[in-house]
Amino acid sequence: MTQALYERFLRGLAVSPDAPALRLATETVTYARAHETALLWAGSLLAADQTPRVIGVLAGKGFESYVGILAGLYTGATVVPLHPDFPVVRTRRMLDLSGVAAIIVDAKGLASLPDIYGDELDIPVFAPGADIDGRFTAIEANPAHALTEPKPVQPSDTAYMLFTSGSTGRPKGVPISHGSTHHYxxxxxxxYDFAASDVFSQTFDLNFDCAMFDLFCAWGAGASVQYIPPAAYRDIPAFLAEHDVTVWFSTPxxxxxxxxxxxxxxxxxxxxxxxxxxxxxxxxxxxxxxxxxxxxxxxxxxxxxxxxxxxxxxxxxxxxxxxxxxxxxxxxxxxxxxxxxxxxxxxxxxxxxxxxxxxxxxxxxxxxxxxxxxxxxxxxxxxxxxxxxxxxxxxxxxxxxxxxxxRLDAQVQVQGWRVELAEIEHALRECAGVEDAVTVTRSADGTTELVVFYTGEVTSPVVLAKQLRTILPVGMLPRQYQHVGEFPLNSNRKVDRPTLATRANDMLAVAGSKG
The missing domain is CATH 3.40.50.12780 (ANL, N-terminal domain)
Structure with a gap:
């Protein structure tokens, strides 16, 4: 055995060939079917380009995305999972930065390609089961090109590449090697004692690294990965019971x-x-x-x-x-x-x-x-x-x-006070009726102000400030308290702090126009 990431799937295949590797919204995919399809797709991709160094996967959480990631790994290339709902400018930036040489898409990903590339539609596109018009360089699935086994890789080779937000607003590409994933x-x-009988939740989008935990922990044990649809959150206990989920992983x-x-x-x-x-x-x-x-x-x-x-x-x-x-x-x-x-x-x-x-x-x-x-x-x-x-x-x-x-950038100066935003949030959660709180900053008249968004019961700002005065110095008290039914979440289901910061500035602008 080498240190190839795809070998974890091969371990699961050996243990559970006829068991579900994937439980998707509309179908169940066995290890054997996923493996055979990935070999077919990988071979077809290699036939179109013998050395595709980087393969993009632009698809939602369905058959094309999961098997596409596996197929990309089977070619020996670097895989770049991409979110089909991301802004097209951002997606184009990630495609260009990573040097994607071919792209696997589902129907939604295929429909977005003209907006992403404009008239530059010369990238080879693999869209399983879809009709591709003449604007694209289409890759066809040909059984004659199917691999008999995945291509070998070195520990130093990049298994996948993910993009994080940079301080300048442009995404930063993070290459992760096969050797790093092997150690992990x-x-x-x-x-952990994961076993073939386990069923893993899959709450994360595939462009978020925690999704790799779900997939390759499960596949390394011959276990199943269960897609969690948004509607399931209406009654998670019932969904988990119905689908025999034994391993849960999500953001807090x-x-x-x-x-x-x-x-x-x-x-x-x-x-x-x-x-x-x-x-x-x-x-x-x-x-x-x-x-x-x-x-x-x-x-x-x-x-x-x-x-x-x-x-x-x-x-x-x-x-x-x-x-x-x-x-x-x-x-x-x-x-x-x-x-x-x-x-x-x-x-x-x-x-x-x-x-x-x-x-x-x-x-x-x-x-x-x-x-x-x-x-x-x-x-x-x-x-x-x-x-x-x-x-x-x-x-x-x-x-x-x-x-x-x-975070280092979550420590701010407010009227001479060095303020930890986490301390403000913790203090708010101790107030009667407050369930959770997020603190952001905004600039006003050359000074920094604290603005709190909170969930729970609607409470008078005067009451909240009075309670906080028993915990925090006056200089650390927020300027404004805003109740919300729930916090906005980004695509990775984390609290979207930038959106809340924008709201805080918008509230200041509205107040100024009324004044």
Whole structure:
């Protein structure tokens, strides 16, 4: 065995050839069918271009996307999962940056290509089962070209490439190697007891790295991946029971949505064995509520930026000890993965044994961004090694457990006060009637103001301010409190803070026009 990511699917194929690898909205796909189709598609792609270095997959969560990712890996090329609902300018930027040489699409992806490429429609397109007009260079599925086995790769070869948002607004390409994924999934195999009988939820879009956890943990065990449609959130306990889901993974924002729908009653999700959360800070109150609803489940808080291959730390929730380890009501992120090192960098670029920016080096770290210009400021050279700067501030507790304190850019100056936005949010959640809170900043008359959006009961701003004065100094009190029924979420189901910041500025503009 080499370190190829696709070998995890081959392991599942050997264990469960006739079992479902995928349970989609309208069909179930066995390991054998997915494998045979991926070999056919991979061979057809290679027949069109013997060396397609990068293959894009522009499709929703359906047969074309999942099998397309597998087929792309089988060719030995780099796979770039793309979201068909993203703005066309952003998608075109990602296609150009990554150098996609051929693209696999579903019907929606195919329909979007003229808008993405305009008159430059010379990219080879593989659209299984669809009629492609003469504007495209079509790749046909030809059984004569089907591979007999996946193409070999080297550990240093890039398995997939994902794009994160850059500070300049343009996406940054993050190449992840087969060697990095091999270390990651081998470690998870030792940590968890996933089996062929498991059914994994699939809540994440495929351009989000946590989706790789679902797919390749499941496939490495011969288990099934269950697509979770948006409508399922109306009654998640019933959906999980109907489909025998045993492994749940989502962003923490899903907990609030499921609670709102009445899905967190005691023992409402008895079939879950494992529950994972990542992508955002996990609140202790949410974790306790989830644990009560999924009492047979082991709950873990996972942490890691895309640049460190999905997740690089983990904390297993223990209701007896975890609450005493958290800060600002947040669950610890745990200890870093075996084989990695970390340092904590202070604001003056020194090093601390207790608190600072988390910088990590090890086998899961990307070799650098697709565009070398994006590497500036994101990597640290220290002690003869290169470290990835996460931009996250953490505190180290006794025993090496790490606790997330917030983003470096979430620490702001307000009227001379150094304010942690996470501290404001934690204080708001302690106020009567408030379920959750998000704090953003805006500029007004040359100063920085704090604006809070909160869910729960509609409460007078005077009442909220009065309660906060018992917790926070006056200089840290928000300028405005805005009730919302729910927070806007981005495509990865994380709270969309930029949208809330825009709303805060819009509210200021409206107030100014009335004045």
């Amino acid at each position: 999934f081998e470690l998870l195999d030792r940590r 924002s899903a907990i609030g949505l499921i609670r709102k729908m009445g899905g967190l009653d005691k023992d409402s999700m008895p079939g879950l064995r494992w529950s994972f959360f990542a992508g955002e800070a996990l609140r202790m109150t949410d974790t306790a509520d989830w644990q009560q609803a999924a009492s047979a489940s082991t709950v873990e808080n996972l942490y890691g930026p895309t640049e460190l291959t999905v997740t690089v730390t983990g904390h297993r929730w223990d209701p007896a000890t975890s609450p005493s380890q958290g800060i600002n009501g947040l669950v610890p992120i745990g200890e870093i993965h075996e084989g990695h090192e970390y340092v904590l960098v202070t604001p003056d670029d020194g090093f601390s044994d207790v608190e600072g920016e988390l910088c990590i080096t090890g086998p899961q770290m990307t070799a650098g961004y697709l565009d070398p210009e994006d590497n500036k400021g994101r990597f640290l050279e220290h002690d003869g090694k290169t470290w990835y700067r996460t931009g996250d501030r953490v505190r180290k507790l006794d025993g090496g457990v790490l606790v997330y304190l917030g």
